[in-house]
Amino acid sequence: MHTKKFLILPVLLIALLLAACQGSAAGGKTITVEGAWGRPSPKVAEAGAFYMVIRNTGKEADRLVSAESPACGMTELHESVMNAQGVMEMRPVAGGIEVPAGGQVELKVGGLHVMCMQKKAEFQPGARIPLTLHFEKAGDVALEIEIRQQ
Numbered sequence: 071m072h073t074k075k076f077l078i079l080p081v082l083l084i085a086l087l088l089a090a091c092q093g094s095a096a097g098g099k100t101i102t103v104e105g106a107w108g109r110p111s112p113k114v115a116e117a118g119a120f121y122m123v124i125r126n127t128g129k130e131a132d133r134l135v136s137a138e139s140p141a142c143g144m145t146e147l148h149e150s151v152m153n154a155q156g157v158m159e160m161r162p163v164a165g166g167i168e169v170p171a172g173g174q175v176e177l178k179v180g181g182l183h184v185m186c187m188q189k190k191a192e193f194q195p196g197a198r199i200p201l202t203l204h205f206e207k208a209g210d211v212a213l214e215i216e217i218r219q220q
Contacts, residue, residue, distance in 0.1 A: 100128030101169065101208040108199065108215045113192040119148070120184040120201060120215050121177045126169040126208075133206040134175075135166040139215075141199045143188025150180050160185065166206070179220070193217045 106122040126132050137145045147163040158180070167182055169175050177183045184201070193199070199215040 099208070100126055101132060101203075101205055101211055102127070103203065103211060103213050106201070106213050106215045107220060108186070108193055108217050109220065110195050110217055111189075111193045113189060116187065116189060118142075118186040118189055118193050119179075120186060120199075121179060121220075122184075122213075122215075123174055123176050124167075124169050124203075125174045126171060128208075129171050130207065131171050132169045132208050133166040134169060134203055135206050136204045137184045137201055138204070139186060139199055139201045141189065141191050141193075142186035143190065145201075146185045146187065147182070148185040149182050169205075195219060 102125045104123045104125065106120065108118055108120045111118050120137075124134065134147065137147065139145060147167055148160045149163050150158050150160050153159050163182065167175055167177075175182065184203075186199075191197075191199075195218055197217040199217065201213055201215050203211045203213070205211065
């Protein structure tokens with residue numbers, strides 16, 4: 071009888087540990103970033119832009135609220151829009167960029183992007199620029215931007 075008790079207790083403990091791990095995985099990382107890149111540009115060009123696909127595997131929408139990089143004096147979330155005169159212009163995105171639950175948002179040329187202003191370095195092909203994205207719910211996501219021709 072004692073032997074059965076000693077066998078049941080470890081099995082119960084393992085089951086509880088597995089259940090705890092599943093619970094933490096559900097609340098784990100829900101934001102992923104793919105294909106992050108930026109265009110080459112000389113240091114004299116004071117600005118550059120970063121593009122990527124942001125996926126949200128969570129059950130709630132999240133919001134990209136800001137970004138930062140040591141290669142930039144400041145960053146802003148921007149979008150390219152057509153003005154009333156038919157000219158494309160960029161403007162900051164008020165309130166951040168929503169990433170829908172179970173969905174994605176693409177930051178791309180001619181659309182949403184992370185603007186790097188007051189560049190501190192030349193963006194040469196092959197360079198890797200550190201960037202941290204700040205999300206309302208998921209927190210910070212650190213990544214590297216690959217500078218390349220697109």
